[in-house]
Amino acid sequence: MGNSPSADSSGSYRRQGPQFTDRIVAEPAGEGPSGEAQWPVEAGRYRLVVSLACPWAHRSLIVRRLMGLEDAISLAIVDPLQDDRSWRFSLDEDGVDPVLGQRHLEEAYLARDPEHGTDNGVSVPALVEEATGRLVTNDFPHITIDLGIEWAKYQRPGAPTLYPEELRAEIDAVNEGVFHDVNNGVYKAGFATRQSRYEEAYTALFARLDELDERLADQRYLVGDHITEADIRLFTTLVRFDAVYHGHFKCNRQKLAEFENLWPYARDLYQTPGFGDTVDFDHIKRHYYQVHTSINPTQIVPLGPEAAAWLEPHRRGDLGGSPFGPDGTPPAPLDRPLRPLPPLDM
């Protein structure tokens, strides 16, 4: 997402939910169950805009890779540092996205709603209609579900089933706790301006991580025997944990690397095509440490921790299960970083 952080008068951080909840579906019926507009699945029509720093956007990038939707849905990667008009395409030539012709993602929001600019919240991931430059949806929880289900027609052979019908209730239940206490919990800890609010978030976060660590003691993945939505949603927070949440957000009871099961579990996913190859610690660290001047005024970006540890053996295969299910295969490897950054100004 990536709106500017702010705590309310009680010292708590509150996350603004997605505001454009249209869906892109295989068989549009004009209006969905909650009254949301429906758009048709169509190759070459939509552009996925992400920040490699953002854990909410990262989910959609992983699912696009796992599903092999690269040819169907194009990708734009924004600068990890927003300016006063929010996310921007300044890593592209002349600072303009070559498909959308926009400098700021805000333009896609304004094209959708002339009254909705940066002040109202401009977040990633965003799906934007290429031809019109209009935002279609920024509804991150549905974006990944829909890439997995509604886009079946364009998916690669061997694409996994990330949200299988018989496991949905269990996945939803895990996701609910992970969202409040972990995905969003680290933000509540990091942006708290009152000690008691910080301590509440910290306590809930580590209680949940302890529960997940226990759950993963004898099963390779969170739900069932294969990777699901639940693993993807937990992974994008875990991979940022030691790099930014532990120090910058003061989530420091222990490092991820000090958890008995969560750490090998996270490494297992990291070493799975589609996960580690979508992680860019440069984007992640520069975004958090340089954008949040309310908690890091010097904007110094820490050198540590060393990322090499992510490649250590994990032995999670001994627990059984397989990443992509009986008929699934891994996506083809990515052999270079998605969007390397220029050297940091020293």
Added chain:
Amino acid sequence: MGNSPSADSSGSYRRQGPQFTDRIVAEPAGEGPSGEAQWPVEAGRYRLVVSLACPWAHRSLIVRRLMGLEDAISLAIVDPLQDDRSWRFSLDEDGVDPVLGQRHLEEAYLARDPEHGTDNGVSVPALVEEATGRLVTNDFPHITIDLGIEWAKYQRPGAPTLYPEELRAEIDAVNEGVFHDVNNGVYKAGFATRQSRYEEAYTALFARLDELDERLADQRYLVGDHITEADIRLFTTLVRFDAVYHGHFKCNRQKLAEFENLWPYARDLYQTPGFGDTVDFDHIKRHYYQVHTSINPTQIVPLGPEAAAWLEPHRRGDLGGSPFGPDGTPPAPLDRPLRPLPPLDM
């Protein structure tokens, strides 16, 4: 010490050295080798003023305990949070030190030199003459050496030799590297305002810690077979490492707890009477996180890491050596915290 941190125009942090370098010695000759004034060793004449937060002051507290000088030299513990007149006695009744009758340590500095107030630097440890309230010395490197040597007359039976003549050259050499790269190195990293200055300090710090880790692979203590000044000076930085330097000062290549030898070495010392019983993580964390608003504007104090890990077995005894030497004994245990703080304002 504890002057307000500031980086110079090159983005580097520079530490101000001690400014009052008088010595307290067994046989004063009026003037020492560098022209410094000499004061006589005398029980009941001087008061040691420390902050439990400050690693430089912590050294003198450990040595006073190891030498059994509690009855000879009284102790004052300042509030971990300075105000605009620097270190203060606000933990004492009515905010006044019961012996010196002062509210701020600055008064002792002003009594020594009417032109030397907070703006010129008021640091701990400080030895103050009780009868006059005048600062005698804030020369922390000499204070510990002198407590170990010059105060022999008042030391307890079984007090160790912390700076043995035959090892002084080696101790001095170790201390020199530890001072620049570790003791002061963490401050250079934490208070840097330019990325390159931070990276220089970080690189030198971890290179030195790697060297020390290697050195401690097959010897229990840094120099010789017993605890020396070198161990005390390294310990006061190591014990603060995971609690404050790792996150707050961005010294995050790894935690102390992730070093193969430094971590058991530090636990060994922590579990030795005179070391762990002089550590107060509340004082330490509140000082760093609440005073340095230039790097932690929210003043939230992290809950982690958990201190219980310091009590885990260390097995360093297998390497031979003994903490206090062949004729030495441990000081009597302290059974309660030196100066517990009231609960944090939530």
